[in-house]
Amino acid sequence: MDQADVTAYGNAASSVQQQVKADYLKRRGLDQPLFYFKISPNGLQKNGTVPTPYYLEAFIEKASKTHGLNATRAFLREWNLFLLDIESQTQSLSKNIALHAFFNDWALQESSKGRASLESRFLLDLTKTGQNRASKVMQAWHQLMNSSPQVTDLLPTIAWVGNKNQYHIWLAGIITGNLGTSTKDYEPVKDKLLSSLKVSASIALPATFVALVLSCMLAFWMSLPEKSELKTGITHILYALDSLPGFMITLGIFALYLILGGTLASYDALSFNPFSGTILLGSLSVVLFLLPFLTLFFQRSLLSELNQPYIRTAQAKGMSFRNALATHGVPNALASVTVVVADMLASLIAGVLIVEVTFSLPGTGSLLAHSLVSQDFATVIGLTLSLLLFRTTLMWLTEAANSFLDPRTQRV
C-alpha cells in the first residue's frame, strides 16, 4: 500500500481496500471485459457459475497461479464444507472474520516470510475452532501448498464475451459523439475540447492568415530578378529561423516581452479576449514558425515557373516581367502550393502546443501536453480523434480547392 493510498483511505483492512477498488471500477465501467473475446490461460478462468465472495477473489487468483487450479478448487471445497459447519453452530463472530481476512492478506502479501507467518496464525486459528472439519481443512491446505500448476492450466482458452465489453461501449460512445469524461477532473472531454479550441483558434487563425499573405508577398518580391543586399539578408534570416527549434523562437519572444516590461499575470479565462497581449505574442511566434518554410517553398515554386515559355510569351507581347509573373506565374505556382499549405495547417497543432505551453494559455496544445503528463487518456484519445478528423476534412478541402484552382486536374 502506497503512502498516498494510506492518506486517502486510512490504514483500512485489505478486504475493505479491495471493495473500494472494486466499487470504483464498477462505477467507471472498468470491471467489464476489455474486448469481444477473451483469451486467458485455462488455470486462470473465473468460475462463472458459482459466485465467489469478495474475500476469496484475490486468493483464488493467486493460489491458482502459484499452485494450480485443481488444487485450489479442492481446497475451496473443503473450506466451504467447513464454513457450513461453523455457521450451523454458534461461534464467536470475530474469530470468523479473522479467518476470512486471512485469504486476502495472504494473496496481497509480497514476501514469502510474511506469508509463512500468516499461514501459521491461520492454522492456529483453525485448530482453536475445535471443529472436526478443521483438521481436514489443514490437510487440504498442506496439499495445496505442495502442488504446482499443470501444463493443462497453461493452455489458452477463448471465451466469447459479447457486446458488454469496454471496447464496444467506448466505440458506441465515439460514434454517437460521446468522447467520455476526463479521468483528471471528471469533466466531459467534449466540453474541454470546445473551450480549448476557442483559444487555439484565436492564436492559429490570425497567424496562418498573416503568414500566408506575408510569405506570398515576400516570395514574390524575392523572386524578382533585381539583386539587393536586403534580399540576401532576408534569405539568411529565413534560413536561420527555419533551422531554429520552435520553442527557442517562442522563448526568445517571451524573453523580449518580459524585458520590455510584460507581466507574468496568469491568463484570465472569464474575460476571454482574442486580442489580449499574450495571445497576440503567441500568434507572432506561430507566424515566425510558418514564415520561413512557406516563403522558401513559395519562392521555389515561383522560380520553377520563371523559366516556363508562357512567361516569355507574355513578355514578348509587351507585359513587364513583374506583371507577367503576377498574372501568369502566381496562379500556376499556387496550384502546387495548396497541398503543402494543407499539410502545414494539419501540423500546426505542434507549433501551437509549444506556444501555449510557454505562455500558459489554456488551448488544445497545452490541454494535450497536460493530459499526456497526467495520463488522462480519455482526453488524449478525444484530441487525437478530433485531430484526425480535422486532417481528413482538410485533405478533402484541398482536393476541392485544387480542382477549383487548377482546372487541369478536373479532366483527369
Added chain:
Amino acid sequence: MSLTASALPARLMTYQWKVMLAAVWLATFTLLAFLPLPENALNAIPENALLPPFQDPFHWLGTDQLGREINWYLVAATQTAWWLTFPPLLGATLIGIIIGTTSAHFAKKPLKLPLLTLALIVLALLWAIYLIYLYLGWVIAAPRAMASFWALTFGSLLLLVIASYGITRITSITKRSLVTLPVDEAAQRLMDFWTTFPKLLLLLLLSTLSSPSVMSMGVWIMVTYWVLPARLARNRSLLVRNELFFEAAIALGLPHPALLIRHLWPSMKGQLITNFCFNASGLLGIGSTLAFLGIGLPADVPTWGKMLSLARFSLESWWLLLFPATLLLLSIISLQAVGNYLSKRNI
C-alpha cells in the same frame, strides 16, 4: 545544384573551414557523451543557488536555482542529447534500410506462399506471443509454474518442427493454392500512414504508451524516424535493380546479404548519410522540445530543453538560458553544415 563543374571545387574550399569547425564540435560532442561524470557532480547545494558565472573558480559557469553546478549539469545534458540522437537514429536508419530494401525486393514480384505455410507461420507467431505473455504475466510472478511452462514450450516447438517437416514432404499441397502477399504495397501504405502526423506529435503520443525513461524514448524515436531512410533505400534499390552490374551479380549467384552490402549499400550510402545529418539536426530540436514540455523523459534526467524551460522562470539569471541555448544551436547548425557539405559533394 545550379553549380557548374568548374565552380564546384572553389565553392567547396569556402565551405571547408565552416565544415571543419562543425566537425570539431561534433567530435567534442561525441567525446563529451562518453566523459565519466565525477561523483556528486550533480548534487544540489541550495546555499549556492543562482551564482553568476566567471566569478568563482569553483563554479566557473555559475549555478542553477538548486545550486547545481552548470558546467557539470551541461555536460550531463549534452550526454543525454547525444544518446537520444545518434544511437536511435542509427537504429532507425537500419530499420529503414531493412524495410526499404525488402519492400523494393517484392516490388516487381510479390511474395507468394503456400496457404499451409502461411497458416503455420501465423499460428506460430500467435503462439509465440501467447507464450511470452504467459511468461511475463504468470511464470515470473509464480516460479512454481516454470516446469510446466518449459514443458509446454518445448512440446509446442516439437510439434512445429514435425508440422513444417510434414508440409515440405507433401509437395502436392504446397504446389497448389499459393497466396500472394502484397509486401511492397503494405510497406508503402504503412509509410504513408506514418507521415500523417508531424514527428513531434507522433513522439508525444507514442511516449504515453510506456513509462518515461531514456531507453523507451530512444525506442520511440527509432519508431518515428524509420520512414525517410526506408523511402530512400526503396527508391535507390529500385533504381539499382535495373542496372546491368546488379543483374550480373544476381546471375553470379551472390546471396542476398552480399548483394545488399556490396552493390546496394554503396549507391545509397551518400543519400542516407546526408539524410542522417539533417534528421539528426531536426531530432535535436524535437528532442529538446519534448524535454522543454516535460514529456517522455523522467524529471531527474538533465536535458538542454529542461534547463531552458526552467530558465524562463528566472530570466534575470541569463546564464541559465544562454549556455544550453548556445550548445543546442551549435549542434543543430554543425549538423546542418555537415549535411549541406555532404549533399553538395554528392552532386
